[in-house]
Amino acid sequence: MTSNRKTLRVGLVQQACTDDAEINLRASEAGIRAAAAQGAQLVLLQELHTSLYFCQHESTELFDLAEPIPGPSSDFLGALASELGVVIVGSLFERRAPGLYHNTAVVLERDGRLAGTYRKMHIPDDPGYYEKFYFTPGDAQASSAGGGFTPIDTSVGRLGVLVCWDQWYPEAARLMALAGADLLLYPTAIGWNPQDVPEEQVRQRDAWVTIQRAHAVANGLPVLVANRVGFEADPSGQWPGSQFWGHSFVAGPQGEILAAAGTDPDLLVVDVDLARSENVRRWWPFLRDRRIDAYGDLVRRYRD
Amino acid sequence: MTSNRKTLRVGLVQQACTDDAEINLRASEAGIRAAAAQGAQLVLLQELHTSLYFCQHESTELFDLAEPIPGPSSDFLGALASELGVVIVGSLFERRAPGLYHNTAVVLERDGRLAGTYRKMHIPDDPGYYEKFYFTPGDAQASSAGGGFTPIDTSVGRLGVLVCWDQWYPEAARLMALAGADLLLYPTAIGWNPQDVPEEQVRQRDAWVTIQRAHAVANGLPVLVANRVGFEADPSGQWPGSQFWGHSFVAGPQGEILAAAGTDPDLLVVDVDLARSENVRRWWPFLRDRRIDAYGDLVRRYRD
Numbered sequence: 158m159t160s161n162r163k164t165l166r167v168g169l170v171q172q173a174c175t176d177d178a179e180i181n182l183r184a185s186e187a188g189i190r191a192a193a194a195q196g197a198q199l200v201l202l203q204e205l206h207t208s209l210y211f212c213q214h215e216s217t218e219l220f221d222l223a224e225p226i227p228g229p230s231s232d233f234l235g236a237l238a239s240e241l242g243v244v245i246v247g248s249l250f251e252r253r254a255p256g257l258y259h260n261t262a263v264v265l266e267r268d269g270r271l272a273g274t275y276r277k278m279h280i281p282d283d284p285g286y287y288e289k290f291y292f293t294p295g296d297a298q299a300s301s302a303g304g305g306f307t308p309i310d311t312s313v314g315r316l317g318v319l320v321c322w323d324q325w326y327p328e329a330a331r332l333m334a335l336a337g338a339d340l341l342l343y344p345t346a347i348g349w350n351p352q353d354v355p356e357e358q359v360r361q362r363d364a365w366v367t368i369q370r371a372h373a374v375a376n377g378l379p380v381l382v383a384n385r386v387g388f389e390a391d392p393s394g395q396w397p398g399s400q401f402w403g404h405s406f407v408a409g410p411q412g413e414i415l416a417a418a419g420t421d422p423d424l425l426v427v428d429v430d431l432a433r434s435e436n437v438r439r440w441w442p443f444l445r446d447r448r449i450d451a452y453g454d455l456v457r458r459y460r461d
Numbered sequence: 462m463t464s465n466r467k468t469l470r471v472g473l474v475q476q477a478c479t480d481d482a483e484i485n486l487r488a489s490e491a492g493i494r495a496a497a498a499q500g501a502q503l504v505l506l507q508e509l510h511t512s513l514y515f516c517q518h519e520s521t522e523l524f525d526l527a528e529p530i531p532g533p534s535s536d537f538l539g540a541l542a543s544e545l546g547v548v549i550v551g552s553l554f555e556r557r558a559p560g561l562y563h564n565t566a567v568v569l570e571r572d573g574r575l576a577g578t579y580r581k582m583h584i585p586d587d588p589g590y591y592e593k594f595y596f597t598p599g600d601a602q603a604s605s606a607g608g609g610f611t612p613i614d615t616s617v618g619r620l621g622v623l624v625c626w627d628q629w630y631p632e633a634a635r636l637m638a639l640a641g642a643d644l645l646l647y648p649t650a651i652g653w654n655p656q657d658v659p660e661e662q663v664r665q666r667d668a669w670v671t672i673q674r675a676h677a678v679a680n681g682l683p684v685l686v687a688n689r690v691g692f693e694a695d696p697s698g699q700w701p702g703s704q705f706w707g708h709s710f711v712a713g714p715q716g717e718i719l720a721a722a723g724t725d726p727d728l729l730v731v732d733v734d735l736a737r738s739e740n741v742r743r744w745w746p747f748l749r750d751r752r753i754d755a756y757g758d759l760v761r762r763y764r765d
Contacts, residue, residue, distance in 0.1 A: 283744075306755060325678070325679060325747050326752075327675070328635075331631065332755075332764070336764040364717075371672040374671060375630070411667075440587075442587070443629050447583075448630075448632070448633075452759055453760055454636055454639060454640075456756045457639065457753065460640040
């Protein structure tokens, strides 16, 4: 039995955002510094942490928020990664070309280098979450049939970075695991419609926790989720705004919750034992028995 | 909005088994009759309910437990289905040919007809669960790239019947949902190694509940799970035996628990609102956004 622990200390920054990018980035910086001071080797930020969650309405002016990658924010995070000697996973609004934008995660190596990017593959479009207007579905590092679902190698492991809406898709988690991801990481921005009844709000958050814990179970690896907090109004007034529910968490490879935040700004610093994944996969060898001969229809829209 | 309720009353029989098939089948019958008396229209039995969970060791003599389908047990269940006017989902050890056996679910229509069968697709082989010795991986109704994962049409809906180890595979649930399944049903036989510490036992059961709730979430449909209870010794003495953990449950299409049993024999009778699946899928339209252009590697063993 592989019993040697292989501990990775991870930090998750859960923050509220404002309409001032500088303030937001400084709040992220404070969280990253605090995590590093507590020995974190890897820090995960929430989705689109430099801005409000601007997708509550559609406005061409908001494309001004986007920036190239590499660009000012990734440079800032890279400098911080280098100074502190930590790997940082951030989430930015990427301007790739005029009229071509993505929701992109960036991974900064502890030497400050941009280790890789992941462009959000599944893009939602629902009341209050008009992302299809802003973000082209991802294709980062697409070079195979699993194109776009490519983990990023770092000094702390192979990171299966996915973003928010991706978290509802078992296919995404599986493709990252099949590519050797050691961890799954989900920068997230999800909240409640304040007009929903409390029971519905509980069901939604439970579903969100449950499906991500299940990715840990199905694939025998830890899962890290960082979500924003705070109420953000819809400037257009069409939507009652979003109450972001926080609840950032870390789950082990059996889906067990190792730590979870509440609905206030918070910093989680947690030890994850990567050697445990090896043990759990020996006990529950799900990858051994996949019926790849019978999964062909997974690439169909519907089996009708 | 689709607000009309479309209620289906379901019954789940959770039982302990003995080495006497007659006693076991009578216990199932009692549960089915009680469920029908309470108005259930669909009754789910646990995995291999006519016998002990015999896969704790490997013995050629145990193939004597198998029977053809149709055969005595499916005939018995069919007669009961017809008498009571309920749809019954059973789970049998199928003898298909000399040297060719399956772990097979049977669906009996309320007129007694065999509506269809499902042969367990994912077969485990772990200490105490030597199923690869007994069961050939399934191929029931295999006629397409999703061969084997074919739901069964009945008067109460299209049933996505899967069996036990299948429950750990998001691919199986997805293929059933893509084929129009209205419900997922999992006859199950899963238990603890009595020598595991309580914390490990809790983690295992939580993982099992979590991943099946997640199938409901990912696919926007209700999930029914019937598991056995009781301690069963390993006749070979190689394994400390299995303490089957019961905890049969019904989850709605957001993964919300509608009812759950404990670790004693039990009968759950629960109203499931099938119209709610339509609503939940409108709120969370995951099927809309699947990246089928990038899922090709799901049919690979590993992306190396």
